[in-house]
Amino acid sequence: MHEIHAALGGELLGDPALVIHRIAAIGQADAHAITFIANPRYRAQIESTAAGCVIVAPALAEAAAQRGAAIVTPDPYHHYARLTQWWAARLRSAVPTGVHASAVIGAGVTLGDGVTVGPLAVIEAGAVIGPGATVGAQSYIGAGVVVGAHTRLAPHVTLMHGTTIGARGIVHGGVVVGADGFGFAPHQGRWDKIEQLGGVHIGDDVEIGANTCIDRGALGDTVIGNGVKLDNLIQVGHNVHIGEHSAMAGCVGIAGSAKIGRGCTVGGGAIVLGHLELADGVHISAASVVMRSITRPGQYSGVFPIDDNASWEKNAATLRQLHTLRDRLRGLEKKIDTP
Amino acid sequence: MHEIHAALGGELLGDPALVIHRIAAIGQADAHAITFIANPRYRAQIESTAAGCVIVAPALAEAAAQRGAAIVTPDPYHHYARLTQWWAARLRSAVPTGVHASAVIGAGVTLGDGVTVGPLAVIEAGAVIGPGATVGAQSYIGAGVVVGAHTRLAPHVTLMHGTTIGARGIVHGGVVVGADGFGFAPHQGRWDKIEQLGGVHIGDDVEIGANTCIDRGALGDTVIGNGVKLDNLIQVGHNVHIGEHSAMAGCVGIAGSAKIGRGCTVGGGAIVLGHLELADGVHISAASVVMRSITRPGQYSGVFPIDDNASWEKNAATLRQLHTLRDRLRGLEKKIDTP
Amino acid sequence: MHEIHAALGGELLGDPALVIHRIAAIGQADAHAITFIANPRYRAQIESTAAGCVIVAPALAEAAAQRGAAIVTPDPYHHYARLTQWWAARLRSAVPTGVHASAVIGAGVTLGDGVTVGPLAVIEAGAVIGPGATVGAQSYIGAGVVVGAHTRLAPHVTLMHGTTIGARGIVHGGVVVGADGFGFAPHQGRWDKIEQLGGVHIGDDVEIGANTCIDRGALGDTVIGNGVKLDNLIQVGHNVHIGEHSAMAGCVGIAGSAKIGRGCTVGGGAIVLGHLELADGVHISAASVVMRSITRPGQYSGVFPIDDNASWEKNAATLRQLHTLRDRLRGLEKKIDTP
Secondary structure, eight states, rough: OOHHHHHSEEEESOOTOOOOOOETTTTOOOEEEEEOOOGGGGGGGHOOOOOOOEEOOGGGGHHHHHEEEEOOOOOOOHHHHHHHHHHHHHHHTOOOOEEEOOOOOTTTTTOTTTTTEEETTTTTTTEEEEETTTTTTEEEEEOOOOOOTTTTEOOOOOETTTTTHHHTEEOOTTTTTSOOOOOEEEEETTEEEEEOOEEEEOSSOOOOTTTTTEOOOOOOOOOOOTTTOOTTTTTEOOTEETTTTTTTTTTTOOTTTOEEEOEEEOOOOOEEEEEEOTTTTTEEEEEEEEESSSSSSSEOOOOOEEEHHHHHHHHHHHHTTTHHHHHHHHHHHHHOOOO | OHHHHHHHHHEEESOOOOOEEEOTTTTOOEEEEEEEOOOOGGGHHHHHOSSSSSEOGGGHHHHHHHHHHHEEEEEHHHHHHHHHHHHHHHHHTTTEEEEETEEEETTOOOOOOOEEOOOOOOOOOTEETTTTTTEEEEEEEEETTTEOOTOOEOOTTTEETTTEEEEOOEEEEOOOOOOOOOOOEEETTTEEEEEOOOEEEEEESEEEEEOOOEEEOOOSSEEEEETOOOOOOEEEOTTTTETOEEEEEEOEEEOTEEEETTTTTEEETTOOOOTTTTTTTTEOOTEEEESSOOOEEEEEOOOOOOOHHHHHHHHHHTTHHHHHHHHHHHHHHHHOOOO | OOOHHHOOEEEEESSSTTOEEEOOOOOOTTEEEEEEOOOGGGGHHHHHHOOOOOEEEEEEEHHHHHSSSSEEEEHHHHHHHHHHHHHHHHHTTTTTOEEEOEEEEOTTTTEEEOOOOTTTEEETTTTTTTTTTEEEETTTEEOOOOOOOEEEOTTEEEETTTTOOOOEEEEHHHHHHHHOOEEEEETTEEEEEEOOOEEEEEEESEEEOOTOOEOOSSSSOOOEEETTTTOOOOETTTOOEEEEOOOOOOOHHHHHTEEEEETTOOTTOOOETTTTTETTTEEEOOOOOSSSSSSSSSSOOOOOOOHHHHHHHHHHHHHHHHHHHHHHHHHHHHHHOOO
């Protein structure tokens, strides 16, 4: 407890000598676990939890202290986030740094201080890996790629030439950055390739989920702003711009040249068509399809409501005649209004 | 024929000395092929097929025997499945086992009897690979990962530390298990990372399709039950639980902390939102979006019916005024009922 | 300029000695850039651009020549595509060919003239790599796979045994070709695997985007026709056939045994269910779901229109009673017509 409190602050109520072995959800916590209550609605759980220590807001301080140790802080969820970071950093510090002997490092590669390169990684000529950065096992870093300080690439990451990523980023396994965008000129019934000559520019503090793809630009760059968070299996097309601190959940697709504002969120499985803009602060619900630009902040949705299959079939069949229904309704209104 | 019959049983009608070179669909079968009829509707094809042998149900035994060899069994589709398994196992037995000299094996790794490790695979410290298991070329097995007996990992699989997978599993190329879940605390306009400290627990007899992702839990584990089958490019979020013998088709997304029952199926491209439950035996149609818990077994759907583009445009435009239409209809009803 | 004109033709107006350093979009072009105008609507930009040279159609030749160099050609977009190809080929020619010492090459592998094999690639026994082809770093080529002449595989590509790909193809990072299709026979509450014994046959001039998956056939092959273009994160199920010169955008899912015609397009995120056919020249809009065969060419759509969340909620709730609304409308019509 003492060590956690010294690292993260807050007001400690109870015994600083309490030994904490794990972080746990409030329902799974035992006497050596620390947990948190982010939502005052869950205050009843304070009495039932077996947790050694609970992180709470000031309003719950008294209730928490009556049952054991507590850390009091204005934003318990943020305090919990920082606790997980401190915990993970402690675990990571046990992993040795250095370049594994089996890695293949090209000519003129620059490795900063404290860089870790995993087994069987490939770093092509002229790449620059910032201090404290990690290149995971079997990852591929293309020629001239720049990786910022303390950025961590998992195993099996692919950064093609023309990619730069800033500091403190996290890139998960299977991510492909800088593959060709999807550009073809139709010509005599065939598709003529437009070679993709741009790159990808990724800011600081960006996290990219497993198997997500970010294509290189056709001429200019694809640009991912500082603090953007992308979940798994997301497709980001060529020349997309994503504004700072926007976040997207899994399976989202952003088509080429779309421009997403700052502080936006896109729910899982949503699709944003190409060449359109979302203003700052636009929030797209999961599985919705954005087919036109959205110029005002707010929440937007468009999903067919799920139902038991028989009801859906009837409603879907009727939906295919919806325009006719509207005309019939209009006809009735006319008849009644002009008797 | 003799060898197949000896291995798989059923009642053999016709010449046991018939030589079988391939398994084929009934329309492509020749005199050295074995095929099957799973559906009595297709009985007419018995007469036209050139197949050397047909697997049939008892009701079709006589018709099948009149034209050549037949295997009679109560469930021909299941018999066919077992035949493919026997066939594939025979092909696989030609592949040599052992650890390729180019693989990188960490300290304290345990390799069971008959393990195969492909070229340029990486197995980190303390991992345990069960007897008869295969680690494909260029795959990555994180520290302390446990792989069950006879489980087969294709090339380019990534199992991060904290992953366990049971016996007889099949994991296809590009799968990433144990990447961080998508967890952030919003804080002053930024996203503060919640480090993902849980693991992934996968049961026995689980198959995972190419480029599918299963995230590690935030605190507890993500859990995949025995016998679960996942197709390609599926996203399984942190702390999801999938019940035994459930199956999901390609491109499905399951958001964090969703709890899927036993014996469920989810059609391709469907999305299940987070923190909700599907009861046992729930079947979600392809491309449907589950936005609330479903407590009763059955088939559920929610898809906008496709139409020629002009019709769709008219109906979609009317749909955006649907609530108004309802009000107008109600208005008319009032007028008529109160003349 | 002189060099570009000599390679690509067209009518050159202006100074052949002009030095071109880059290709740029018309708004970003400077005096050493070449750009293009594909659409006559943008002719106003001819006057404002700083581009050293503009590729234009004959109708704009005079206007373009008044402000600097121009190349006049009947199809400027196609000319631009060819220019990017010439530019990219020039850059690629600087990359050395040959087999990297760290690659693992199996017995009986055939490498054509001028083949490049990147570091830590694995090529299994009996594979055939055509002349001028490239196998990217850390890629996996299964036993007996055939790669056509001048086909380029990016790093981290997986081609499983039973795959053939024709000439001049491009396969991006993380692609998995030849993983098992999703085939199971339900048996006593479990899923019994149907081993996937077919292969994948890919024609000439096919491009496959990052992390896309193409499954092997169950018995016959999965077939991708000549000139097909697939974007990123696409799922192509077992025994799918895609006709020549069809193109699909990112995140599309094509379920097993679907048959897509020639010259079709499928928009991003669309889903095509299994065992159905699309005729030649069918165009599916983004995020639409094809649930039945389509026999006539044309554009087809089916997407719930996005709206602000409150409007969507009201319309979606009404949609769940749509069939009832229709019945009420019919009731009113009867009342009015039979007074």
